[in-house]
Amino acid sequence: MLFVAIGVRMRIAIASDTASTAELEAALGDHGVLCDAVEAIADLPSVVALSGPYDLVLLRIAQPLRSALPAIRDLRRRGMTLPVIVTCGGNPAPEEEEAVLHAGADDVLFHPLRVSVLHARMQALSRRARGYACAELVCGNVTLDQEQHAVMVDGRRVNLTAREFDFLETLMLHKGVLLTKERFMTRLYADSEAPDSKIVDVFVCKLRRKLTAAGAAEIIRTVWGRGYVVFEPTEAAIEAARKVRQPDAEPAPRGWVRRSTRLMHATA
Structure with a gap:
């Protein structure tokens, strides 16, 4: 029997420090991802705490990459262990990337992105957060x-x-x-x-x-x-x-x- 590979719907919180995330939300929606957009990154920890549960947090950052640090630190300070992926444009300094990872981000990806690969990474992080090492x-x-x-x-x-x-x-x-x-x-x-x-x-x-x-x-x-x-x-x-x-x-x-x-x- 053949199955339609629509997959289970992930529910994520997504926020950006600059451009609208509508296009990315639509692309992820085609992969069965339900996206709740947060208008301001500073509000992200409160939204996740009040409107969850979420499978993952996705931050879309322009420059500088360190602007994601306060929200990530606040999430972890509140005891939230859900995976966090940060996507970034430009060419940030390695020190910034290291700081974001040390603050609690699970992955940092750079534009341009293939949505299928982003979705696969999201699934992998979500599985590992629940104790599964593979598919x-x-x-x-x-x-x-x-x-x-x-x-x-x-x-x-x-x-x-x-x-x-x-x-x-x-x-x-x-x-x-x-x-x-x-x-x-x-x-x-x-x-x-x-x-x-x-x-x-x-x-x-x-x-x-x-x-x-x-x-x-x-x-x-x-x-x-x-x-x-x-x-x-x-x-x-x-x-x-x-x-x-x-x-x-x-x-x-x-x-x-x-x-x-x-x-x-x-x-x-």
């Missing part, structure tokens, strides 16, 4: 590959719709974190296209059914009246789930297993 998210015997846009249970593909994939990706990126229905709706839908929030319960029901049929241990827990959370199942639960797997899951596509095997051999 493969693992929980129990379930593996979600963001690059291949595929979900596997013990190496066998599970047929999910694009929206079901996005829903599971959101859960697995926030493993151990309670997600409310409102949080799902914000990440998965634009305001103009959002259906009733009961759709969240529908997705959970479908995911549980499909994962269970593929031999996956239960990884989605309901917190009644609040939302859902992904948790790590026990080895006993995984073994019990494998015994009742239905033989209708597709085998892993060629190359996917080989790539994982290569990585395993490389680290042995």
Whole structure:
């Protein structure tokens, strides 16, 4: 089954010290990123604190690069650990770049930028902030590959719709974190296209059914009246789930297993 690579919607706060960010917002929107523009960089820490949660902060700086320092320091002073990317025009001194990184920025990029590369960097930083080192998210015997846009249970593909994939990706990126229905709706839908929030319960029901049929241990827990959370199942639960797997899951596509095997051999 082919998946439409729209990806889970990231939600970011974006601010600039000079030009409008409308063009960049539109370009990132084509990659599924929801952008909240902040008019003044000085207001950024307050906006992030009051209007979050956000996956990432993006600062667009002209010159000098050190003008980003107060906002970054204020974010970190308030205990905010979300990733911060600074983009910059011109050719700043190395000392300025070092100062921005030491202040708490995670990456500094220079114009001209390719939006696809910027988006990939944003995804990588967001994953690492949640403890994932690569595009493969693992929980129990379930593996979600963001690059291949595929979900596997013990190496066998599970047929999910694009929206079901996005829903599971959101859960697995926030493993151990309670997600409310409102949080799902914000990440998965634009305001103009959002259906009733009961759709969240529908997705959970479908995911549980499909994962269970593929031999996956239960990884989605309901917190009644609040939302859902992904948790790590026990080895006993995984073994019990494998015994009742239905033989209708597709085998892993060629190359996917080989790539994982290569990585395993490389680290042995």
